Amino acid sequence: MSHCSFYIIMMTRKKFSRNKQKKINQIYKIFFDLVLKNGYHKTSTNHVANAAKFSIGTIYKYFPKGKEDIVRKYFEKSMETMLDREDLIELSNKNTIEFLNNFIFDLFKNHEENKGYNIAFRSAIQSDKTLLEAHKKGIFKIFKDLAQKLRMINKDFSVIPEEKLIEVFIFLFNLLNAIIFHHLSLMKLFDTDDKLIKYLSNIAGFSIKYLLNT
């Protein structure tokens, strides 16, 4: 190997390692933007490559199974992020109501920033049932973890049996997701987002009581 091709490789490597995560994130962004614009089934890997000005080979380097991989890996990443959330725990020291409101607010913001992903995810699970299973397992793990931590810290939570608490969390998570997705991606339920968030807090409170008495 001549000195000059060596130099080229070093250049490339440096560039790569610096940019790897950047590229992956760009692919995520462009893919989910296109899904939001054109729908999942009209968004192809080639379109993503063109829009990202990457070669199609690069997409398949990071996501060997194409579209489904993009959704799945973003899903896995987001699961990890949710498991790592220390902020939720900190909040729980305070008022339980405040905890709930913060949780709802965060969830809403998260949906808002990930509209394309949510649409893609709901499309992808239609033909990839293992994704749905992984999602269910992930949800369970996250809220089991959360329930255990909260029961140790907060009195309001410790009076509820762990099983019940997990059930309530998962129920709430699903309920809130269903309503927020409908509001953001199908038809607005309220004319402002603030009104929706306020409503969600109320309905969450109502539902918790409902579930605990059943």
Next chain:
Amino acid sequence: MSHCSFYIIMMTRKKFSRNKQKKINQIYKIFFDLVLKNGYHKTSTNHVANAAKFSIGTIYKYFPKGKEDIVRKYFEKSMETMLDREDLIELSNKNTIEFLNNFIFDLFKNHEENKGYNIAFRSAIQSDKTLLEAHKKGIFKIFKDLAQKLRMINKDFSVIPEEKLIEVFIFLFNLLNAIIFHHLSLMKLFDTDDKLIKYLSNIAGFSIKYLLNT
């Protein structure tokens, strides 16, 4: 026109129209079943043709724009059906609570029978925004119509201004749809459907009060 040519025409019409509608209904059924099984973006017009044992040309005869047309025409048909519902009005003479419960029960059954359609509809609107607009307009028309009729018959409804009543109906319809769809097609919220329906009745009651006081 003599009696005999009249008879001939009736025969012809009946036969053709019966077969035609039969065929269209078969296409609907097979298409939405396939969507339920494989997802919208993995259901092709060819799959439908093969499964229905029609030629592909027949599909395109009835649905010139393919998949999107299947969804759109089923959507239009279902809108018409909803506008024609006299049973809802009859119910409204009775107890308002009973009316609401019946409405929820019907809506749930409808979702259950149309899982494939609901998935397809939500996929199709991603790339056909006019479908979403038509949906919104249709919903508005249906509930304006219903609100006007109910206010004339039932005291509970007549005390609420028409505008408000329409708003409440549309809100409830969206809320219930969001939750039922999530339960049926994504993740169950309750282990039995009956529990969901009971919960929906409660949350609907809560939400109505909430909206009327806002």
Next chain:
Amino acid sequence: MSHCSFYIIMMTRKKFSRNKQKKINQIYKIFFDLVLKNGYHKTSTNHVANAAKFSIGTIYKYFPKGKEDIVRKYFEKSMETMLDREDLIELSNKNTIEFLNNFIFDLFKNHEENKGYNIAFRSAIQSDKTLLEAHKKGIFKIFKDLAQKLRMINKDFSVIPEEKLIEVFIFLFNLLNAIIFHHLSLMKLFDTDDKLIKYLSNIAGFSIKYLLNT
């Protein structure tokens, strides 16, 4: 057969015999209009049927080979018409120049009224070489006929050998067709049609002299 179905058949027959040529002419008109609008290769028999509000079966009744038949039969009809033209002979008694000018004027008007047909004809011969051969034979027959008649009547023509006269006529016919078609269907050669016709008269005169001296 009952009296009544007999009656139906009689009705139909009457209707048919009255309308047969009408229908054929309608098909011609609509077909060539569509060719003019969309081009030959984007004009299908089904489109013609829809536009004509006939059933597709009717088209195939009169034109069993579809598109190509429509062009060919219209071609045959126009050949017959050209062979029947007594007016040309009458003209030839008069001034030879006037004869030529009339011929050119008629040819131009004919092109103007048959733009769609000319486009279709030129497309059809691409894939149906027998049509081109038929066209050549027809042209030859027509101008042989004309030459013979003219040589008997008009002194200007009788001094030219028959063979040469036929050759000149066919040459002129092709030359004028080429120029008129280009002017009408591709790019105008002059800003008004009158200027073109005047030019054609001049160039025809020039060309006749050119040919007779070669």
Next chain:
Amino acid sequence: MSHCSFYIIMMTRKKFSRNKQKKINQIYKIFFDLVLKNGYHKTSTNHVANAAKFSIGTIYKYFPKGKEDIVRKYFEKSMETMLDREDLIELSNKNTIEFLNNFIFDLFKNHEENKGYNIAFRSAIQSDKTLLEAHKKGIFKIFKDLAQKLRMINKDFSVIPEEKLIEVFIFLFNLLNAIIFHHLSLMKLFDTDDKLIKYLSNIAGFSIKYLLNT
């Protein structure tokens, strides 16, 4: 950039671009040959792919809109070629007659080598009116350019106003095209090509005088 990476880039560029252009030219050749043989409307992208032993995807990589794109891009290429012709200018220093004869000879040879293209072009503009407009604009640009250059060099041309000269050139171009196309692709006007070319020179001379006196 070091000398060695420069070399690599040159290699890559050359190789890719050489193959690419080769492929495109092969597609042109095969497509127009097929058009000549079977007609435009019976030549499909699949036929081209089979005949060229490329995959259909390759055709669409270079010509995303299929047939129409093949015609349009060849048209654009030929327009560029015509704008670049320095040889015409050189000729104009000499005798004007000689210039004209050379122009006619070149035009004829060009037609002879591009029979398939000419047929395809005339078919394509039927359903793509923008192609015709582009053609008109291109023609105008080419002859405006040529007129300006010639008027600066040659006395015969400089006495004619620019506008008039452009008009004459465009007229001649259309006239010659009409006649040559008819002779080559429909019906021969003369039994040898040489006779046609001689005739064209004469008729061009006649027409120029005719136009300049109008």
Next chain:
DNA sequence: AATGAATGAGAATTCATTCAT
């Protein structure tokens, strides 16, 4: 004779994926 539903071959086009460079 007239209809138009039905057919299915085939044309147009897209797309996930591979692989040589």
Next chain:
DNA sequence: TATGAATGAATTCTCATTCAT
């Protein structure tokens, strides 16, 4: 690693033509 040309199966859609009514 990165590229992007190439592939060809799959999808969408059209059309000439047939045939039962």
